[in-house]
Amino acid sequence: MARTISIPLGPDPAQFGELNPDFFKALGDPVRLALVAYLAHLGKPSTVTEVSGCCGVDFSGVSRHLKILREAGIVTAEKQGRKTYYALDADKITSSLHGLSDILEALSK
Amino acid sequence: MARTISIPLGPDPAQFGELNPDFFKALGDPVRLALVAYLAHLGKPSTVTEVSGCCGVDFSGVSRHLKILREAGIVTAEKQGRKTYYALDADKITSSLHGLSDILEALSK
DNA sequence: GTCACACTTGCATATACCTGCAAATATCAA
DNA sequence: TTGATATTTGCAGGTATATGCAAGTGTGAC
Numbered sequence: 127m128a129r130t131i132s133i134p135l136g137p138d139p140a141q142f143g144e145l146n147p148d149f150f151k152a153l154g155d156p157v158r159l160a161l162v163a164y165l166a167h168l169g170k171p172s173t174v175t176e177v178s179g180c181c182g183v184d185f186s187g188v189s190r191h192l193k194i195l196r197e198a199g200i201v202t203a204e205k206q207g208r209k210t211y212y213a214l215d216a217d218k219i220t221s222s223l224h225g226l227s228d229i230l231e232a233l234s235k
Numbered sequence: 236m237a238r239t240i241s242i243p244l245g246p247d248p249a250q251f252g253e254l255n256p257d258f259f260k261a262l263g264d265p266v267r268l269a270l271v272a273y274l275a276h277l278g279k280p281s282t283v284t285e286v287s288g289c290c291g292v293d294f295s296g297v298s299r300h301l302k303i304l305r306e307a308g309i310v311t312a313e314k315q316g317r318k319t320y321y322a323l324d325a326d327k328i329t330s331s332l333h334g335l336s337d338i339l340e341a342l343s344k
Numbered sequence: 345g346t347c348a349c350a351c352t353t354g355c356a357t358a359t360a361c362c363t364g365c366a367a368a369t370a371t372c373a374a
Numbered sequence: 375t376t377g378a379t380a381t382t383t384g385c386a387g388g389t390a391t392a393t394g395c396a397a398g399t400g401t402g403a404c
Contacts, residue, residue: 145272151263153335155362156256163254166338174381184364189382191362208371208380216339223332226262229275230325264392283351293394298352300392317350317401 144225152198157181158191162200162214171204171211254338258331261307266290267300271309271323280313280320 153159164180165172174192178185192212195201199218204211262268273289274281283301287294301321304310308327313320 145268147263147265147268149263150259150261150268152259154256154260154263157362159254159256159259162335163338166342169342175379183362185380186365186382187363189380193382205381210381214339214342216342219339220336223336226271227329227332229272230323230328233275233278233323233325266392284349292392294350295352295395296393298350302352314351319351 144222144228146198146222146225149198149200149222152194152200155191155194157183157187158195161188161191161195165201165212165214171213173209173211177212253331254334255307255331258307258309261303261309264300266292266296267304270297270300270304274310274321274323280322282318282320286321 153162160181161177164177168176174185174189177192178188181188183191192201192203196203196212199215199222201212202215204213262271269290270286273286277285283294283298286301287297290297292300301310301312305312305321308324308331310321311324313322
């Protein structure tokens, strides 16, 4: 009997081990990926208004995209007064990327 | 239709390297991510029939998912007779992951 | 040839997603 | 308080995606 891996039917990210499809899905949208690149370019926590210029979509859409990125663990959000500063969560991103690269490493051994 | 991002942001957009949303989008589906994990688990080029058992979806759907993974540069496909062997493209995957980790590295400097 | 096998593709349906605009919320300034 | 700023959220539209089933293509076995 062949061994099997857990089946990804339910909304249970833990079944993938460290692999969470929501992380990759969040990066799979061109606007969100551009936002990530732009946040890296700015190199500091930035507001919705500041990053809105990069993608040609309404700032309300940018706000929604940043929320998705936050829920995926890609950015952090910190409110300061009426502004919300979004910043890349490098540790979590790196961790998620390792989840994939690790299973590749097991391949080559 | 391949979607791309054009990043109109910094003085030098080329510094962001090659970030392709289609790569991440392909991994953003739970079934496809499970297929990738299962291919890694099997550790060898495998057929549609062989991997169909892992995800609870019809094999026609698996065939479509593998096509998307192939177009995203995540797997390779090699026909042998009536079988098609799919295998992870570790080099391309690693390359795409570096596209993201590189912009993070520039961040911490 | 005839048949079974492995896979792909067409079709229809249901669901999820992205978008802009407008309205709502919250905070700060005067 | 009044008004401007910053962001979020509700709504409606159009589009994209995932899925199963059935039919089609191509290959190998007999």
